[in-house]
Amino acid sequence: MVFTKNKNSLLLTVIGLFTAVFGSVAAFAEGEAGIISLRGQGHFFVGGETYEVAGNPNAGPFGAPGLAMQNQMFVGYQLPAEKEHPYPLVLVHGGGGQATDWFSTPDGRDGWRDYFLAAGFDVYWIDRPGYGRSPTHASYGELGGSASSGLISFLATADHWPGDLSDTDQNLLNWLASSPPGPAASNDIAGTDLSLLLERIGPSIVITHSAGGPTGWLANEANSENVAGIIAIEAAGSNMLDEGTRESMSFSPALSANFASVSDADGCAMQSQGSVSQLTNLAGKAVAMVGSERGLTQVLNMECGTKVLRQAGVDASFIYLPDLGLNGNGHFMMAETNSHEVVEVIIELAEEME
Secondary structure (H helix, E strand, C coil): CEEECCCCCHHHHHHHHHHHHHCCCHHHCCCCCCEEEEEEEEEEEEEEEEEEECCCHHHHHHHCCEEEEEEEEEEEEEEECCCCCCCCEEEECCCCCCHHHHCECCCCCECHHHHHHHCCCCEEEEECCCCCCCCCCHHHCCCCCCCCHHHHHHHHCCCCCCCCCCCCCHHHHHHHCCCCCCCCCCHHHHHHHHHHHHHHHCCEEEEEEHHHHHHHHHHHHHCHHHEEEEEEECCCCCCCCCCCCHHHCCEECCCCCCCCCEECCCCCEECCCCCCCEECCCCCCEEEEEECCCCCCCCCCHHHHHHHHHHCCCEEEEEEHHHHCCCCCCCCHHHCCCHHHHHHHHHHHHHHCC
16 A cells, blocks of 8 residues: 555655566555545544542552543544545444554455545544454453464455464464454444444444444444445344344334244244244345355355345345455455455445445
8 A cells, every 4th residue: 555645756766766667565555445545544442430539649640530441442434535435434343353454454455444545435443442442441351361273274264264263374473463452342332333433424334344243233223324234244143134133123013022033935934924034124225245155154144134134125236256256255355365356346245235
């Protein structure tokens, strides 16, 4: 990626010359998404609640009493010089990582964020509370165990992973390095913070991945008018009839306390055709469920989840990458060697939601 504030700057000329001459050298291998000019960039925090702390008189000035904070969420953003789309993209990372999942691939190629910017989208990204730059807090629970190379290897299994997935695979270790031990805040806290971000920036397309899925669904529940669409990439919580998910969703009429699903011809658990409730805050909204061949699509039962959404009045579609000729991708498709092809699918989906 190459950033500039001035398309006609001398820096651009120099970078162009070096790229042409030394294009095969690893140090100059970035820029796959193209040169990106920005009209603005920065970061801020949303949410956060203060509370009083008594302090520690034995720690001198470092133990001074005052206010402390919890539940705050970090937001970063970059705005392209030439904005080409009405809705910003808000990127919500998965469970074991942080917003850097979108920045670059573990082998140093441009990440999806850069492709979104190059396509003219305003882009915002978050670190869910307890991850990355959003500090963890004792109220979230005890310090957990860090993610292991075995877990990353399991989730990264794909034909396109840029390494061999062994314990000495530097690309696997680069991905592992961004995995915090926790604890992380609840989905309710993360969803509330995302809703506050949407209140601040206005209607947006929310892109969620993996365990970040509930953050998007709950933010939509709290602030539906500012969610223009949702792209759920192998996102957890995507079947609204699953126990533990349906209780958080607004159905009209409300599902009974003793709700029981019925199986359709494909074995999907659905509402009874005689009395179908609508998902109040998702009805008519564009939702794209994206699945890969070697990821968690089957584990998350995404195709059935899409059918549940449609039955409940949602404009939902299931995009299975092999149907588009993209075979062999895994759960971390934004990190894989064909990530530039997959992101073009995501960009097209976002454009269809405008």
